[in-house]
Amino acid sequence: xxxxxxxxxxxxxxxxxxxxxxxxxxxxxxxxxxxxxxxxxxxxxxxxxxxxxxxxxxxxxxxxxxxxxxxxxxxxxxxxxxxxxxxxxxxxxxxxxxxxxxxxxxxxxxxxxxxxxxxxxxxxxxxxxxxxxxxxxxxxxxxxxxxxxxxxxxxxxxxxxxxxxxxxxxxxxxxxxxxxxxxxxxxxxxxxxxxxxxxxxxxxxxxxxxxxxxxxxxxxxxxxxxxxxxxxxxxxxxxxxxxxxxxxxxxxxxxxxxxxxxxxxxxxxxxxxxxxxxxxxxxxxxxxxxxxxxxxxxxxxxxxxxxxxxxxxxxxxxxxxxxxxxxxxxxxxxxxxxxxxxxxxxxxxxxxxxxxxxxxxxxxxxxxxxxxxxxxxxxxxxxxxxxxxxxxxxx
Ligand code: PLP
Numbered sequence: 001x002x003x004x005x006x007x008x009x010x011x012x013x014x015x016x017x018x019x020x021x022x023x024x025x026x027x028x029x030x031x032x033x034x035x036x037x038x039x040x041x042x043x044x045x046x047x048x049x050x051x052x053x054x055x056x057x058x059x060x061x062x063x064x065x066x067x068x069x070x071x072x073x074x075x076x077x078x079x080x081x082x083x084x085x086x087x088x089x090x091x092x093x094x095x096x097x098x099x100x101x102x103x104x105x106x107x108x109x110x111x112x113x114x115x116x117x118x119x120x121x122x123x124x125x126x127x128x129x130x131x132x133x134x135x136x137x138x139x140x141x142x143x144x145x146x147x148x149x150x151x152x153x154x155x156x157x158x159x160x161x162x163x164x165x166x167x168x169x170x171x172x173x174x175x176x177x178x179x180x181x182x183x184x185x186x187x188x189x190x191x192x193x194x195x196x197x198x199x200x201x202x203x204x205x206x207x208x209x210x211x212x213x214x215x216x217x218x219x220x221x222x223x224x225x226x227x228x229x230x231x232x233x234x235x236x237x238x239x240x241x242x243x244x245x246x247x248x249x250x251x252x253x254x255x256x257x258x259x260x261x262x263x264x265x266x267x268x269x270x271x272x273x274x275x276x277x278x279x280x281x282x283x284x285x286x287x288x289x290x291x292x293x294x295x296x297x298x299x300x301x302x303x304x305x306x307x308x309x310x311x312x313x314x315x316x317x318x319x320x321x322x323x324x325x326x327x328x329x330x331x332x333x334x335x336x337x338x339x340x341x342x343x344x345x346x347x348x349x350x351x352x353x354x355x356x357x358x359x360x361x362x363x364x365x366x367x368x369x370x371x372x373x374x375x376x377x378x379x380x381x382x383x384x385x386x387x388x389x390x391x392x393x394x395x
Contacts, residue, residue: 009136016040016132019345019354026352036353036381038369041180041330043247045304045372051246054294058287067290071283074273075102075255079289082296083255089297091228099260101273102284102292104252106216106241107133108276113172113212113237113256114141115275116268122171124212127157128362129181129333131214134174143171150363155182155324155333156190159197166201172210172237173198178217178226178328181361181368183309185328188227195233202235208263211236216254217329219245219299222306224327234261237272242292244329245300253288305330308371308378315382319389332369333358337392341367347391353384 013021016039023037058067074080080097087093103109114124114137124143126134128150138145148165151158162173173194177186194211202209213229215238230236241254258269283289312332316323322335334355336344341357345367348355358366371378 005140009140014132015360016356019349019356022349023354030352033377033380034352036373036377036384038371038373038381039354039356041244041370041372043244043249043330043372044374045247045300045302047247048295048298048300050298051248051291051295054291055287058290058294062290067287069286071102071286071289073277073281073283075100075284076286076289076293078293079296080255082293086296087228087257091231093228093231095257096260099257099269101256101258101269101276102289103239103254103256103276103281104284105243105249105254106214106239107137108252108279108281109239109241109254109256110134110174110212110214111137111141111279112272112276112281113239114138114143115278116271117171117210118142119171121169123167123169125162125165125170125173126362127162127173127175129155129179129358129366130174130362131176131180132360134214138174144169147362148173152363153322153324153335155179155184156186157194159190159193162194163197163201166198166205166209168205170201170205170209172212174212174214176214176217178221179331180217180329181331181356181358181363181366182324182333183326183329183331184324184333185221185224185226188225188232191227191229191232195229198233198235202263208235210262210268213238215239216241216244220302220305220330221328222302222309226328230257230259230261234259235263237262237268242288246295246298247300248288251285251288253284253292304375305371307375308373311375311378312369312371315378316385319382319386320394321385321389330370330372332371333361333363333366334369336365336367337389339365341365344388348384348388351384351387353381353388 019039080100238257243249
């Protein structure tokens with residue numbers, strides 16, 4: 001006998017993976033340069049040189065047993081201190097090393113947090129558009145996954161919908177800003193209003209409603225503020241990752257932050273650690289913890305993403321494509337001409353242009369493009385977007 005849920009998750013590949021695999025097959029037939037693959041969010045800027053230098057230095061200077069040995073489950077103190085110091089310096093925050101739990105990237109960190117909050121009948125509200133993996137993570141944790149409809153066309157947060165959906169069983173609301181797939185950054189105004197609403201509802205129901213902030217794209221913002229949310233709403237839990245900020249997705253390193261100002265913060269931290277333990281977490285990769293101890297203050301050089309972003313936003317908008325202003329991450333989320341994003345994606349595929357329909361992100365009628373690609377590919381793909389637009393009569 002097998003777990004049917006686990007089987008279904010393993011047997012059905014995600015739509016993004018399907019498109020990516022298709023792109024690889026087409027590349028073998030027609031040449032990589034002739035496939036306009038906007039499907040997958042793999043960073044296309046190298047890690048800052050200091051990161052690789054830190055790896056070399058650590059390997060040269062440190063006892064091999066220490067480099068490769070187990071660390072404490074919560075992570076090396078030096079790394080947690082470096083992260084805490086950096087956040088305090090940047091935001092005037094008052095974090096302490098003890099508030100951090102080093103994890104293996106945002107995905108397993110989210111799983112641990114969901115499991116920590118999974119009381120019987122507990123609900124998680126996810127604001128659409130959202131990262132598709134949230135749903136299996138939450139459901140397998142035992143939380144009821146409920147979707148807050150997207151706030152079209154701005155892709156901020158529909159606070160009226162949140163207000164209506166929060167009930168006595170709401171354990172947490174999950175947000176992601178800068179957002180995958182919309183590229184939108186939630187404004188301080190939006191977050192402040194959300195914080196006030198959550199405070200009001202927590203008082204009404206007599207228990208905390210945690211705000212889970214999934215932040216792998218925190219450092220990828222183009223001239224706009226990304227507020228440090230615990231300063232706005234103390235019952236915030238951050239799941240952070242270096243996958244995108246330092247272009248290290250294969251190394252699996254990040255952290256969970258539980259504010260000491262959060263309700264029941266010590267029990268909450270212990271529950272997160274316990275949930276991670278029950279998922280088999282032993283420690284985050286030891287070498288990469290040591291790298292973070294030296295590199296927590298580094299920021300990515302966003303010039304090439306920014307150039308891509310502007311070329312696509314300006315080029316596509318001029319053709320009549322509609323999208324929210326992409327101020328962060330490396331995605332654009334575009335209204336499908338004709339209204340059916342699956343049909344648009346199929347037509348695009350016939351021209352070797354790979355874009356992901358928004359259904360899996362909780363937002364049908366839109367498609368996502370990931371601009372971690374070369375500038376040259378963008379320039380060559382623009383005429384294809386133009387041809388596709390012309391295939392749809394103006395409304
Ligand atoms: N959350 C969002 C919104 C993402 O886009 C991703 C990866 O693309 C993740 C979480 C998982 O990131 P990680 O590599 O840190 O597990």
